Amino acid sequence: MITGFHKVSTIDYPGKISSVAFFKRCDYQCPSCHAKQIISGKNEIPEEEIFNYLDSRKGLIDSVVLCGGEPTLCLGLGNFARKIKERGLAVKLDTNGSNPAVLADLLKEGLIDYIAMDIKGPESLYSKLTGELIDFREQVKKSAGIMQKAPNYEFRTTLVPVLEEGKFRWMTNEEIREMAKWIDGHVFVNSKDVKWFLQKFVARGKEEMVDERFGVENIPKEYRETPIKVMEESKTEMVKYFPRCEIRN
Numbered sequence: 542m543i544t545g546f547h548k549v550s551t552i553d554y555p556g557k558i559s560s561v562a563f564f565k566r567c568d569y570q571c572p573s574c575h576a577k578q579i580i581s582g583k584n585e586i587p588e589e590e591i592f593n594y595l596d597s598r599k600g601l602i603d604s605v606v607l608c609g610g611e612p613t614l615c616l617g618l619g620n621f622a623r624k625i626k627e628r629g630l631a632v633k634l635d636t637n638g639s640n641p642a643v644l645a646d647l648l649k650e651g652l653i654d655y656i657a658m659d660i661k662g663p664e665s666l667y668s669k670l671t672g673e674l675i676d677f678r679e680q681v682k683k684s685a686g687i688m689q690k691a692p693n694y695e696f697r698t699t700l701v702p703v704l705e706e707g708k709f710r711w712m713t714n715e716e717i718r719e720m721a722k723w724i725d726g727h728v729f730v731n732s733k734d735v736k737w738f739l740q741k742f743v744a745r746g747k748e749e750m751v752d753e754r755f756g757v758e759n760i761p762k763e764y765r766e767t768p769i770k771v772m773e774e775s776k777t778e779m780v781k782y783f784p785r786c787e788i789r790n
Contacts, residue, residue, distance in 0.1 A: 544582030557604040564609035570672035572752030573701035575745045608635035613643040622652040638684030656694040663719035685727040695736040702764040721782035738789040741767035
């Protein structure tokens, strides 16, 4: 179930010191993902080991981040989150939004304090960016509405290179607007109150990437890291719909 555990983080849960648990499975196969080793990891970490660590750091760690992979694919996620809450710790869920029913159940039980939902791009590019033949767009729309019931939440997009017909490119301004308009149509609060963070893509070694073509050894130099110009132009388009959109450093 859990194939990675980062003991201390000051950046994964805004304003809190957290531990981060990485869940194995994912229903996406995003070619730009650098979590290949986590998703395919064979060495599971026992829950007992994680909770023993959290108990030993009482008063020092105040939250746990559940990420992956895709945590909502884990049948025991609710029980795991409940054990964290019973220790007086906050829980943040990082999700791709593919399982709205699980998301709704977790929120109904009060097990999640913060949700960060990844929006991969516009509808027109979703299957390409997720690397899947399955159409997840309907689930993403439902999750975009459900997550707003969380005490705190954010959308986030990593501006990754798009690979089409063997050539790389960045998302266009028109595609950024398409993405913003798509999600804006599924938020039930004022979009000016919604946090959205743009994150840069950074290529890693090909053994870490789901698609080796995105590895630092293979990808053209100009696509190894999202240029600040692309980040700023994307933000300019996003703030037209989500004024609180920011570039996350």
